[in-house]
Amino acid sequence: MSEKEEIPKIQRVVAVLWPSFLTSGVAMILFYWIFSPGEVFPELAASGVSNMAFYSATFLFLWLTTLISCLLSCYFLRPCSRCND
């Protein structure tokens, strides 16, 4: 890749934030389609934590996880020749 064809910063940021957002959304929906929060976290649910809180927290946790995965992908995609710089 020549310097001129460098990927813009916004594209890099989007490539990390956006796919992780989409996939964690889908994963969250599939997970809570099968399990209700009360089944997965019976004690927390009994102590009055709302379903909204379970969905939101799960989504944010998944987003963080997939975001790290995307970041690592970007990191490992760096041309190897640059490691010697």
Next chain:
Amino acid sequence: MPEKANEPVKAGQDSLYAKREEIYPREVHGIFASWRVAMVFLTLGLYYILPWIHWGEGRQALLFDLPNRKFNIFMMTLWPQDLIYLSALLIISALGLFLFTSVGGRLWCGYACPQTVWTEVFLWIERKIEGGRPQRMKLSKSPWNFNKVMKKGGKHLVWIVFSLWTGFTFVGYFSPIRELAVDFINWDLGPWETFWIFFYAFATYGNAGWLREQVCIYMCPYARFQSVMFDDNTLIISYDEMRGNPRGARKRGKEKPADKGDCIDCGLCVQACPTGIDIRDGLQYQCIACAACIDACDDVMEKMDYPKGLIRYTTLNEVKGNGLHIFRPRVFIYSAILTGLVIAMAWSLVTRVPVGVDIARDRNILYREAPNGDLENVFTVKIMNQDDKAHSFVITIEGMPGAVLDLDESQTYVESGEIGDTLIRVRAAEDVIKERSTSITLIVTASDDEKLTDEEDTRFIAPADWFQK
């Protein structure tokens, strides 16, 4: 903004450290601009109004009630078990998009995509406060003074308020909006409602206010793969090179110079483009087919007394002089699959019985002898009541004449949206059992509505020596 305001921005090619060049789309008037405004009113009108509509007593017509794990869709209530319908709806939408794209190109992008319609509103606010394209460019270049602070600040303030309203409406699809409004006014929102209102507001403000065309270029998956749905007969926005070239400026009202085409190179098509491209360079993936350039060019052609349509909706085949071919195998195949799926889904929804039964055999005992000497099999019956009100269910047995049910309760009461468990014992006397394993059917019916019924097959097991006696 650089001196050459007509130079298109080479989106996607600017260097990592180069600043993105701000685009100041010129306002256009014309048939397509009117269509877009109409679509903004239709789509956003629906978005902001729908959650306020009630269907029946105190029931929000459209509510994806996540806290209670049920979806209200007008007269229907869908539960997590009905996710299949949501999947079917997504597949139908995707196929519909394929069909529209192969016929009409990126009509979705130009007129219906949330990114386009919200950007349109944000641009309208920007124009009302900062003025037209030249004034906006001048304001951006000018040093910071009172006027600039007031105008820029005012614009962002209106954007933020509008975004917050958008975020509030979004959360209103998931949490009853009227209660949410009361909580909002009293500032008594739950922490997560607050978080999501601000999150969605921030996303709207960022995407429609700041990122704009970059969302289409870098974030939109559809923009990346739409070209595979295109063929030579797909409607695209195209500049008629044969007619327009060679381009060049000329005096108005004079005879057209013999060495020039119809394009007067005014650059208005570029100035009008919300993604900052020059349509005269040919079809580009940044083009969202909003047709702003068509309106801009038609306006100029009219003033020059040239025929309209130098830039127009056309197909590659038509440009080559082969005419329009809307009906082609690709269109028929997409239409056939789409029609089939829509009919199947409609049929399935209309005939959907909102009750489900699941039978589990007692894990510990395959069979046992009842106190009266009969043979007994024990099952747990799970009844899913997907109706929007509670019912009492009656369980009956078929398939094994002489077999009787022994239940703790004659009816099983299940709340709306809940799953009720009940233990049942199926008993059969010695002379009734003909085989080691007999197929039986358990039928669950609501006591107040016999249409609410479902059945499930299972087996009655006897010991090998029992029926051979």
